[in-house]
Amino acid sequence: MSKSTTEVKADEAKGSKSFSIPQTAPLIIFLLAMVLFFSITSEYFLDIENFKNILVALAVTGIVCVPGTFLMIAGHVDLSVGSAAAVSGMILAQTVNSKGIATGLAVCLVFGLVLGVINGFFVTIVGVNSLITTLGGLATLYGVALLAGNGQTVMMFGFEWLGTAQPLSIPLPIIIFAGLAIIGIVTLRRTSYGRSLYAIGANANAARVVGIRSNRILFITFVLSSVSAALAGAVLASQLSAGDPNAAKGLELEVVTAIVLGGASLAGGRGTLLGTVLGLVVIQVLNNGLILLDVPSFWQRIAQGILLIAAVSFDQIRQKIVSQKG
Numbered sequence: 001m002s003k004s005t006t007e008v009k010a011d012e013a014k015g016s017k018s019f020s021i022p023q024t025a026p027l028i029i030f031l032l033a034m035v036l037f038f039s040i041t042s043e044y045f046l047d048i049e050n051f052k053n054i055l056v057a058l059a060v061t062g063i064v065c066v067p068g069t070f071l072m073i074a075g076h077v078d079l080s081v082g083s084a085a086a087v088s089g090m091i092l093a094q095t096v097n098s099k100g101i102a103t104g105l106a107v108c109l110v111f112g113l114v115l116g117v118i119n120g121f122f123v124t125i126v127g128v129n130s131l132i133t134t135l136g137g138l139a140t141l142y143g144v145a146l147l148a149g150n151g152q153t154v155m156m157f158g159f160e161w162l163g164t165a166q167p168l169s170i171p172l173p174i175i176i177f178a179g180l181a182i183i184g185i186v187t188l189r190r191t192s193y194g195r196s197l198y199a200i201g202a203n204a205n206a207a208r209v210v211g212i213r214s215n216r217i218l219f220i221t222f223v224l225s226s227v228s229a230a231l232a233g234a235v236l237a238s239q240l241s242a243g244d245p246n247a248a249k250g251l252e253l254e255v256v257t258a259i260v261l262g263g264a265s266l267a268g269g270r271g272t273l274l275g276t277v278l279g280l281v282v283i284q285v286l287n288n289g290l291i292l293l294d295v296p297s298f299w300q301r302i303a304q305g306i307l308l309i310a311a312v313s314f315d316q317i318r319q320k321i322v323s324q325k326g
Helices: 005-016 021-041 048-073 081-099 101-126 130-148 172-190 192-202 204-209 214-240 251-261 273-292 298-325
Strands: none
Touching: 021 273, 048 081, 048 172, 048 192, 048 214, 048 251, 048 273, 081 101, 081 130, 081 214, 081 251, 101 130, 101 214, 172 192, 172 214, 172 273, 192 204, 192 214, 204 214, 251 273, 251 298, 273 298
């Protein structure tokens, strides 16, 4: 039986307030424990420049996490963002070298726009599951990234400022992410678009019954996700001064892990950007600490995988407890 308008709105309110102390307390405790541990084991961890490094790494992933959180709240996921960022970086490097910075950045973002339209079309018009659509995109785009440079890195000249500039001593990627995060928070809390995302995730059928244009909203959100992946790819290419087909490998894992760690549900209807930011901080502090301790890089992937499994397991247990109480 479909939910009434009142019930849908109640689900929206519940989801938008899901960043609560009881829910996030274990994550905060884990973060504080990591900070204490790495502070003791590495003399460089508490250095201000190291904190900047953490925030810059967080910002690149965070750019993609903003619309990624929107999608998960609505009950969908975009797994193509890593490959999309890699292709965007390759396109940017090749175009900047031949046509200039403005044209290169424009082509890069247009590519993200077109990719988002394609993903949105298959999910909302054709009706293909978003997981399958974007998983196919992940594999296809990774191949495209390799083909774009014949498997090689493409050097880029004169476009380092996007990834390395520090206006007011604050790295530009951090400023970009902070701006997008603020816009995202306001969007989720204060706009009909944000409220509609919660309603779609809580009960897509009920959302349609009360007049929410679910397909249009999801289409827009997939476009935002791909454009943000293109922007993240541009920032990465700028930092490297090159387009690298492997630069954003695993980005989709970091994005999903951060969002789920922050309290969003894979089933939809719940999540906040503040929670996602907390999840991002946990991941990047862990990655940074492991690097400072000279732990092999593959352990970072193992740690992220364990974090993702733990977060999803916690979410499933919580849903069972709630359903039993209900």
